[in-house]
Amino acid sequence: MDEESTESLWVRIKERAGTGDTIVGVCYRPSDQEDRAEETLYRQIGAALHSQALVLMVDFNHPDICSRDNTAGHKKSRRFLECIDGNFLLQVIEGPMRRGVVLDLVLSDKEGLVGNVKLKGSLGCSDHEMVEFKVLRAARRAHSKVTTLDFRRADFGLFRDLLGRVPWDKALEGRGAQESWLVFKGHLLQAQK
Structure with missing residues (x-):
């Protein structure tokens, strides 16, 4: 399977020189997706994490994930949680969005990068909620004197x-x-x- 076999779109927002770029990704994982396509998608997420900042919107169709306990019943769902946790991605949306379950996620690799998140109801007859949010570029420019480690490297x-x-x-x-x-x-x- 090649890179085009995943349902994802990646956009790089170029910033001024020296401030770094932001990658915005939109990913959809069909519930019957093959393992190879799934691993390709995880590699794409890993590659996007090399940018200065990442905002990731995903519909991974893992209804067995309990976001409160960060647990899952199926192997593919546990692999998804490992990808999110292993890459230190933060969930921005707090509550259920679809049939009482958090299936659609907005993730970020930086605290405070995404703000003003609003659920805007359904579009047409879709059972998904529209999500509106802002990418807060100023949050990345704040410099701290506290040294932190980059565990991804x-x-x-x-x-x-x-x-x-x-x-x-x-x-x-x-x-x-x-x-x-x-x-x-x-x-x-x-x-x-």
């Missing part, structure tokens, strides 16, 4: 390997809980660098 294999090399039995031998924590924390921060 992390090499967790290397991180695991570095921590696995530490002889923990010897490093923590004869130490109390507080002192052991400080030793562990020191190794963790060193591996993080």
Whole structure:
């Protein structure tokens, strides 16, 4: 299956030099979609996350997902939740939109990027709700002096390997809980660098 086999549209909003671009994606996943097409769609989402900011509108047809508990009954639905959680995407819409279920999602990779979300009723005889929202570009320009890590770029294999090399039995031998924590924390921060 090729990239065109997914039902998605991706738009790049070019910003002024130095402020970064925003990717807006609209994706539809038919309930009978094949696994290969689904993985292609997840790869497209992963590629879009390399932009400065992402807003993603999706209808993934996973009615078995419980958004309150972040759980799912089916394997494909759990894979969808792993994609959302693994890429640190935030759900913007809080309540049910279709037959009491949250099927249509507006996701973002930045807190405060999407605002003024309003459900506007159905269009024609559709059973979907229209969603109106604003992409708040100013939210991205705020600069913080707090350093944060970009977990999407992390090499967790290397991180695991570095921590696995530490002889923990010897490093923590004869130490109390507080002192052991400080030793562990020191190794963790060193591996993080």
